[in-house]
Amino acid sequence: MKYLYYFSKNIHSAIKQDPPGTWMPHVPKGCVRLSSGFPDASLVPVDELSQAVTLLLNEERDLPLHYIGSPQIEKLHTQLLERMTERNISVKREELLITSGACQAIDLIARILIDEDTYIILESPTYMEALEIFQNYTGRILTVPVDEHGLNTDMLEELLVKRKQKGKPMPKVLYTIPTFQNPTGTTMSITRRKHLLNLASTYDFLVMEDDAYGELHFHEPVPTLKSLDREGRVLYIGSLSKVVAPGMRIGWVAADREWIQTLFRFKKDLDHPFAQSVMATFLASVDWESHLQSCRDVYHRKCHAMIDALTTYMPREVTWTKPDGGYFIWLTAPGVDTTELLNQATQKGVSYIPGKHFCLEQEHGQDKLRLSFSAAREEEIVEGVRRLAEVLGRR
Amino acid sequence: MKYLYYFSKNIHSAIKQDPPGTWMPHVPKGCVRLSSGFPDASLVPVDELSQAVTLLLNEERDLPLHYIGSPQIEKLHTQLLERMTERNISVKREELLITSGACQAIDLIARILIDEDTYIILESPTYMEALEIFQNYTGRILTVPVDEHGLNTDMLEELLVKRKQKGKPMPKVLYTIPTFQNPTGTTMSITRRKHLLNLASTYDFLVMEDDAYGELHFHEPVPTLKSLDREGRVLYIGSLSKVVAPGMRIGWVAADREWIQTLFRFKKDLDHPFAQSVMATFLASVDWESHLQSCRDVYHRKCHAMIDALTTYMPREVTWTKPDGGYFIWLTAPGVDTTELLNQATQKGVSYIPGKHFCLEQEHGQDKLRLSFSAAREEEIVEGVRRLAEVLGRR
Known part of the structure; x- marks a missing residue:
């Protein structure tokens, strides 16, 4: 690479790999x-979002078009908190961070947790965009197969036991889409969910739960990992992309306050006040259920x-x-x-x-x-x- | 910090400092x-943007609300390229990356260039949001005063000469708002602009030119650093926040292709297709000049x-x-x-x-x-x- 000298050493191993792009x-x-x-x-x-824009700008004029200011942004927080409560995810205001889609959530969490020495665990197969994001941070990726009951936690345990025995570095983070997984469509059983959380506790790692599809259950709803988590090990990632519109780029993280504060610090001014205000106005206007x-x-x-x-x-x-x-x-x-x-x-x-x-x-x-x-x-x-x-x- | 063990070592020095937030x-x-x-x-x-949304969604329906798909996104690229051409910034399509405001541009460039061993140069005073972003990447920040003719390039030269003589590590990047600076309102003189580019060449560093205010000249327009750059050392950052609406979060980077490709890789799916499509529709509907x-x-x-x-x-x-x-x-x-x-x-x-x-x-x-x-x-x-x-x- 012509410009290698100038690049951050933190991305050297990433940029030596294949060119980017999903x-x-x-x-x-x-x-x-x-x-x-x-x-x-x-x-x-489409029409409801269009009407939401018209309503919002008629009522608030330039407010939602500035960096901050629209009361709708706080309203969106309340709406997301309420929805999580209905799904037994009990989270306080300071434990919620709205992001620009699930991808920004994944990237931000990766940014604060993962350096090139960090071992992480991914499902195999997994969401390709997430795989690319993680590869931008570390090459030390371990994988555990997914079968018809989701991530195979017995194989995960085997992997952890072996690494421990051999004195190898232990993983710090596991990323999973436990419900209606991308790409397999499978769902982690309750038994495995509990097993996974026990393993996280025993082997001291964090769990990133990507719940982008969780609302789209054809039968009974499935309890999220976050709702089963008693130790604050789960960083929950939500998204409205699959249930409203991906182009609005509304995602969020629900996690312990210390995580949210640090994520907020690194997110900086990357909010989308207008998109968030439109979404809040839209959500207030529809029968969500x-x-x-x-x-x-x-x-x-x-x-x-x-x-x-x-x-x-x-x-x-x-x-x-x-x-x-x-x-x-x-x-x-x-x-x-x-x-x-x-x-x-x-x-x-x-x-x-x-x-x-x-x-x-x-x-x-x-x-x-x-x-x-x-x-x-x-x-x-x-x-x-x-x-x-x-x-x-x-x- | 309770959770220090889990954090990426790349952010250890940043998170030991004061809590976040502009x-x-x-x-x-x-x-x-x-x-x-x-x-x-x-x-x-406000009304023009509202009309742009109505027009866009009437014509394209759900297209601009997906991840990709709206032809407006490509049109926005063309519009920005044309505008830059009018300002003597000659950039090809593959040298342009649209970002979520100037802040994402600054953060992305910092991400690919700066690690905690990288020395960078900032103006003093400088844009506080940028200062916070850079502090998230490195503590090795050198400063050069701004006076009524902008960044004092003689003092910059002195600093560079001294570091060279003493065999100290040399800076890799300088960040400047040369035109109508935030916070001073001052503008770098043409002589100093040329001096700065000469120094960049001699001492082999890159220049991040933040031009968020460049269009807002009360008298004659001022040539950008990018338009004077013959060596591809300038990474130009544009923004529509100050001339349309900050809440739309439309910024961009114009730079050599290799930079754009790498920035694209790390930007991932953090586009705002809807905001970009609305902006293109708006720009097509107004007399921009x-x-x-x-x-x-x-x-x-x-x-x-x-x-x-x-x-x-x-x-x-x-x-x-x-x-x-x-x-x-x-x-x-x-x-x-x-x-x-x-x-x-x-x-x-x-x-x-x-x-x-x-x-x-x-x-x-x-x-x-x-x-x-x-x-x-x-x-x-x-x-x-x-x-x-x-x-x-x-x-």
């Missing part, structure tokens, strides 16, 4: 987009349609997860290189994300792929799965 | 707010009113800068402790920011204070200055 397939026109983790267009409250229920119903129906289509069309050896919520299904096609197959698939008219992009050890994702049922219409989902099955069957 | 005075009701760096309320295009001219006229008039009032009311020993643009005047009251005086002043009905908050060595700002003529109305400015003069005269 990987997304090229999707030709007319292609069914099962790659995209966007919300369903009909569930994005009924909006969430519509989201759950639509995604449940779409998930069902995708599973039906998979059952109908897929070759026998292909298997997939059966989510109880969220946006994604994780598919295993034994013997297939899903990266190689993608070109054929998009030519045939369907896109997905190859499994390797969600895995630190990319070979672990070679015969896997992520399908999203969130954005495409039901009939597109069926047709997309049919096309994918054809491509898989033809090999 | 300092702002408590301003009682009825107080003339000369502390606030907000734009004039009448210049914030005429909007800027209105801003210049209003701030010129207010600055004039403030200087007139200062001349009329201030005790003889008090002096102040005479800005050719921007938002601020820097006042020196020999023998006064402006931090101690603030309580009296706000009781008397006027607020300001004590000079120490803009200085790394806080004692350098003891008898200084920053007055802002941007937000208060003209008659308020006159009355505020009168009140301040009374408090200063009474001591």
Whole structure:
């Protein structure tokens, strides 16, 4: 690198790796987009947000357009606290920090916790954007597999026991999406949740709980790790991206006061007062529970349609997860290189994300792929799965 | 700190210092707010932004509310590039990165360049938010005074020569607001701009040029450092906060491609697609040159009113800068402790920011204070200055 001399030594190991950017397939026109983790267009409250802007600016004029000043920003805090209370997450005002989406939350937490000597634990597979963020901070990443009951805590315990025995450095942080995981759609069982928190206590590490999909349960709601946490080890990350609109970039962290204070210090002026004020105005204007229920119903129906289509069309050896919520299904096609197959698939008219992009050890994702049922219409989902099955069957 | 064990070693020295947060005075009701760096309320295009939102969401529906997708985001890049071209800053698309305000730009650049061993140079006084951001990365901060012609480059040269002679570590980055500086309102002369760039070349450091106020010239425009830079040493930081609305959080970096690529990598998903799309729609709908001219006229008039009032009311020993643009005047009251005086002043009905908050060595700002003529109305400015003069005269 021409400019290596000038770079911070803290990023030297990161910048020696591959160029940046979350990987997304090229999707030709007319292609069914099962790659995209966007919300369903009909569930994005376009008119309500537009009306919220008009109402807000009529009432408050320039106030929400300055750095600070709109009372809506405090209102958004109250709304998020109330919603968490309803979900048995008991958090005080000073334990809440609003961020610019879940990604800023993850990046900020990484910034205050992780240096290049810090060992961390990720699920395998995991959210690819988070994987990239963590790789920007450390190369010392351990992984634990996810199965149909979420993160395999027995394997986690085995890993921790072995490292302890061998006197190896112990991890300080574990990042998990316990509920309707991205990319697998699986959910960590209650038994494992408790096991994980016990391990965190015994081996003294923190847990970053990314709950971006938690509200989107097709059946019973699942208790968050944060609601089970008795030691303040869980840094909870929430987001309105999947239930309102990602472009509004409203996320948050709920954690002990000392964490929030430090996160706030490093966040600096990176708030979005306007977006936050609009969101508060919007939330005050809708029946939130009924909006969430519509989201759950639509995604449940779409998930069902995708599973039906998979059952109908897929070759026998292909298997997939059966989510109880969220946006994604994780598919295993034994013997297939899903990266190689993608070109054929998009030519045939369907896109997905190859499994390797969600895995630190990319070979672990070679015969896997992520399908999203969130954005495409039901009939597109069926047709997309049919096309994918054809491509898989033809090999 | 209870949790010190868990923190990244990269922030250990930062978190041992004072608690976070940009300092702002408590301003009682009825107080003339000369502390606030907000734009004039009448210049914030509330209705135009509201209309832009309505237009955008009517036309594009959910597109600008997803992570990516709205063509407006690319349009905003074009608009910023065109505007820079008009100001003789010749930058290609791949040399531009839109950020969440100038603060994200400063923080991101600091992140990729500065570790706790990096020496940097700041102006004294300087933008307090930037000072806090840099202190989050390094304690090795050198300062060079600003006088009525901006950063004193002779003193900078002296500092560099001495460090070189003594074999001390040399600074890698200098941060400056060369035009209508925050907090002094002064502007670096052309001679000094060239001198600075020569020094950067000779002593091999980079220059962060914060140009948040550059468009707000009362007379002739001033050439940016970036437009004079022949070696790619300047990382230019632009912002629409002072000329449209801070709450929209639109800033940018213009710099060589390798910098932009690395900044992009660390910025991750921290864009604000909605805010960016609204801004592009707004910019397409206004006569930008005429909007800027209105801003210049209003701030010129207010600055004039403030200087007139200062001349009329201030005790003889008090002096102040005479800005050719921007938002601020820097006042020196020999023998006064402006931090101690603030309580009296706000009781008397006027607020300001004590000079120490803009200085790394806080004692350098003891008898200084920053007055802002941007937000208060003209008659308020006159009355505020009168009140301040009374408090200063009474001591």
